[in-house]
Amino acid sequence: MTKRILIIGGGIAGMRSAVSLADAGLHPVVIEREAVLGGKVRNWHALFPTFTPAAGIVEELRAAVAARGIEVLTGCTAVRFDARRVELADGRTIEGDAAILASGFTLFDAGIKEEYGYGLYEHVYTSADIERMLLAGTLPTVNGAAPRRIAFLHCVGSRDEKVCQKHCSRVCCITGVKQAMELKQRFPGAEIFNFYMDIRMFGPGYEELYREAQLRSNIHFIRGRISEAAPTFDGRIQIKAEDTLTGRPLRMSVDLLVLLVGMRANDDNAALAASAGLETAPSGFLAPRDLFLGNIRSSVEGIFYAGTITAPKTIGETLNEAVAAAEAVAAYLKNR
Amino acid sequence: MALDFGYGISKPRTIDLDRNEFYKGNAVLGKMPELQSCIGCGSCTATCTAGALTDFNFRRLHTLIRRGEFKGIYDEINKCMLCGKCRLTCPRGINTRGVVQLIKRNMGYLQPE
Ligand SMILES: Cc1cc2nc3c(=O)[nH]c(=O)nc-3n(C[C@H](O)[C@H](O)[C@H](O)COP(=O)(O)OP(=O)(O)OC[C@H]3O[C@@H](n4cnc5c(N)ncnc54)[C@H](O)[C@@H]3O)c2cc1C
Ligand code: SF4
Ligand code: SF4
Ligand code: SF4
Numbered sequence: 106m107t108k109r110i111l112i113i114g115g116g117i118a119g120m121r122s123a124v125s126l127a128d129a130g131l132h133p134v135v136i137e138r139e140a141v142l143g144g145k146v147r148n149w150h151a152l153f154p155t156f157t158p159a160a161g162i163v164e165e166l167r168a169a170v171a172a173r174g175i176e177v178l179t180g181c182t183a184v185r186f187d188a189r190r191v192e193l194a195d196g197r198t199i200e201g202d203a204a205i206l207a208s209g210f211t212l213f214d215a216g217i218k219e220e221y222g223y224g225l226y227e228h229v230y231t232s233a234d235i236e237r238m239l240l241a242g243t244l245p246t247v248n249g250a251a252p253r254r255i256a257f258l259h260c261v262g263s264r265d266e267k268v269c270q271k272h273c274s275r276v277c278c279i280t281g282v283k284q285a286m287e288l289k290q291r292f293p294g295a296e297i298f299n300f301y302m303d304i305r306m307f308g309p310g311y312e313e314l315y316r317e318a319q320l321r322s323n324i325h326f327i328r329g330r331i332s333e334a335a336p337t338f339d340g341r342i343q344i345k346a347e348d349t350l351t352g353r354p355l356r357m358s359v360d361l362l363v364l365l366v367g368m369r370a371n372d373d374n375a376a377l378a379a380s381a382g383l384e385t386a387p388s389g390f391l392a393p394r395d396l397f398l399g400n401i402r403s404s405v406e407g408i409f410y411a412g413t414i415t416a417p418k419t420i421g422e423t424l425n426e427a428v429a430a431a432e433a434v435a436a437y438l439k440n441r
Numbered sequence: 442m443a444l445d446f447g448y449g450i451s452k453p454r455t456i457d458l459d460r461n462e463f464y465k466g467n468a469v470l471g472k473m474p475e476l477q478s479c480i481g482c483g484s485c486t487a488t489c490t491a492g493a494l495t496d497f498n499f500r501r502l503h504t505l506i507r508r509g510e511f512k513g514i515y516d517e518i519n520k521c522m523l524c525g526k527c528r529l530t531c532p533r534g535i536n537t538r539g540v541v542q543l544i545k546r547n548m549g550y551l552q553p554e
Contacts (some may be wrong), residue, residue, distance in 0.1 A: 304480075316456040316533070321497045323470070325507070329506055330483060350504050357458030 116144020118412025125431030188407030213262025252360035263367030274367035461509025
């Protein structure tokens with residue numbers, strides 16, 4: 106009988122693993138909470154560092170899943186699991202021979218950082234809001250007019266002990282550079298300021314895009330974290346920071362404030378991990394067996410990981426892991 | 442005659458970007474946009490001949506200019522000896538010596554404060 110692999114999460118990681126498993130002659134079952142496949146990438150507009158439309162990537166994966174007739178259960182939330190079964194929120198149990206946990210990450214809720222006024226003041230957005238607006242073709246205007254000044258704040262909900270998120274989310278620096286360039290292109294008259302603690306440009310072409318943002322888009326990068334945002338009488342937002350490279354306090358008002366929100370661990374990671382006897386890292390993400398040859402393996406036989414369930418990752422890294430996890434599952438099932 | 446109590450209201454140290462004028466900084470950036478790609482590494486200051494002998498800090502100086510802060514610039518920039526060592530070290534390939542000359546040209550008319 107064809108071996109069944111239970112994949113929790115139908116984001117890009119889950120879909121990519123399923124495609125590889127189907128091609129290896131196995132029977133993957135994708136269990137997805139939402140009504141459609143795709144995960145977070147569904148909500149992104151153009152991807153760093155090449156401005157590639159995100160929709161194309163999701164569409165291609167969905168088409169590959171459909172073309173192979175892969176079994177997909179949408180609207181199904183996994184609440185407990187082990188290598189042989191997944192229990193759903195509706196009480197059903199799905200059985201299989203191995204499992205891949207690919208349930209991804211959760212966006213940091215910017216409202217928790219009350220000092221930045223997200224949800225309180227008009228014209229404070231998150232990076233996810235900007236993606237959704239760009240996707241919908243609605244631009245963040247101020248009373249119908251183009252914004253004259255825009256500030257981006259890096260590390261919102263990352264590298265911050267105050268909100269128990271100690272890790273770096275990795276993708277937000279490059280997302281901030283990309284979105285600054287996109288807004289500059291749409292509002293050429295606007296002055297754009299990125300407030301950062303460190304600029305982390307780890308991927309191919311990222312540093313080059315950063316330099317282009319400085320040189321061609323004239324984005325101002327100010328090293329210093331905004332301490333607070335407050336509304337002004339004329340409906341703008343006043344921000345305060347230290348310009349640490351000059352050692353002086355700095356303040357200004359802006360028309361838009363964009364918070365580059367981090368990637369945090371899912372709330373249900375702990376429960377899923379406990380049900381299967383898995384370990385979580387201090388960050389709340391799942392802990393792989395090691396960070397090298399065992400980076401897509403768990404400490405439990407027959408359970409594997411793919412994508413951002415173990416840490417913040419880019420799409421490319423996520424897809425690579427999905428293929429590696431599928432290969433490991435196939436090797437594991439061969440001997441049973 | 443006003444009484445001198447020996448203290449006054451100290452000038453705010455805050456860089457106020459709502460008030461600062463950017464046109465002088467833009468005059469430099471317009472001719473040498475590469476300055477905007479500065480990553481604040483401090484190599485120019487570390488190698489600076491003038492900085493070894495005085496409190497001249499070239500990185501801080503051109504950063505302040507880009508923020509629209511010009512107080513004391515004239516005196517400061519004149520400490521530079523135009524030796525060009527900073528240009529040899531800048532990892533972003535900025536013609537830093539050229540920046541000094543542009544600052545002098547665009548801000549030379551400012552009276553020392
Ligand atoms: C603002 C922002 C912009 C980004 N832009 C880029 C970019 O331009 N380029 C790039 O390379 N990367 C980008 N990324 C990173 C990218 O979003 C991730 O790499 C990608 O989403 C990871 O995919 P995933 O499948 O691991 O997780 P997810 O996308 O989170 O998918 C997980 C899936 O699992 C489902 N799920 C979760 N829990 C359960 C459960 N209990 N039961 C059933 N299903 C469940 C979810 O509904 C979801 O569909 C960006 C990230 C952010 C935050
Ligand atoms: S990638 Fe940049 S913005 Fe994101 S957490 Fe790391 S340092 Fe902060
Ligand atoms: S050219 Fe001027 S700023 Fe550059 S190293 Fe020489 S003295 Fe310093
Ligand atoms: S050496 Fe170049 S990049 Fe470094 S601080 Fe000086 S001007 Fe900026």
